[in-house]
Amino acid sequence: MEAQEVIITQASYLASAVNPSQYPAVRLPEFVFIGRSNVGKSSLINSLTRVKNLARVSSQPGKTQTINFYELGAKRAGADERKNFYLVDLPGYGYAKTAKGNRKIWAKFIEEYLTTSKELQFVCQLIDIRHAPMASDIDMFRWLVARGIPVLVIATKADKLGKTAREKQVRVIKQALGVPELSVLPYSSLKNEGRSDLLDVLGDALLQ
Known part of the structure; x- marks a missing residue:
């Protein structure tokens, strides 16, 4: 039997954190979004939740400097059971204009979160479909895989x-990351393309 469409019933900003004492007290499944600065993370979160300006879209890369939790x-359509979860937005990586000292601090608290969260389901790593993955994208992917953290690669700005x-760029991404059988999900925040596919993945993890 085909699974019913997954519907987001509510979405709200909950907390920003730079250390574990600031993480939400209530434990819920966590789905993490990470990517280079300006990859379209905030736009994707707003598209996915259909809440305008839930995540602040900035023309200035590197604006997110904390771990942001959204509840x-x-x-599923037609079902009564609702599951709450956290969408976790991590600071963008690989942006040169951020002070080096800052980057080291970010790296430390991002690493701490990713390696200690007991509720982490998987990481959505966003890569701009228009370009081959950069060294920082490849490093982040390998770092996650080496630690056994499941990764879903989302190719943003697909409408461009x-x-x-x-299709060619998806092959380029797979080749650069060294995993030919990798599942890459093209997404357009502008047109909400890929939204139902991403919701299906989230639903499969949440709504058994």
Whole structure:
């Protein structure tokens, strides 16, 4: 039987943190979003939740400097059961204009979160579909895989390319990350393309 469509029932900003004492007290499943600065993370979060300006979209890369927790509810269409979970937005990596000292601090608290969270389900790593993954993208992917953290690669800004170019770039991403069988999900925040696919993945993890 085909699974019913997954619906986001509510979404709200909950907390910002730079150390474990600031993490939400209530434990819920966590789905993490990470990517280079300006990859379109905030736009994707707003598209996924359909809450305008839930995540602040900035033209200035490197704006997110804390771990931001959003509390979301999800259910399958026609079902009563609703599951709450956290969408966790991590600071962008690989942006040169952020002071080196800052980057080291960010790296430490990001690493601490990713390696100690007991509720972490998987990481959505966002990569701009228009370009081959950069060294920082590849390093982050390998770092996550080496620690046994499940990764879903999302190719953002998919509306910027035609179908053939999109397919080619997905192959480029797989090749650069060294995993030919890797699942890459093209996403357009502008057109909400890929939204139902991403919701299905979240629903499969949440709503057994």
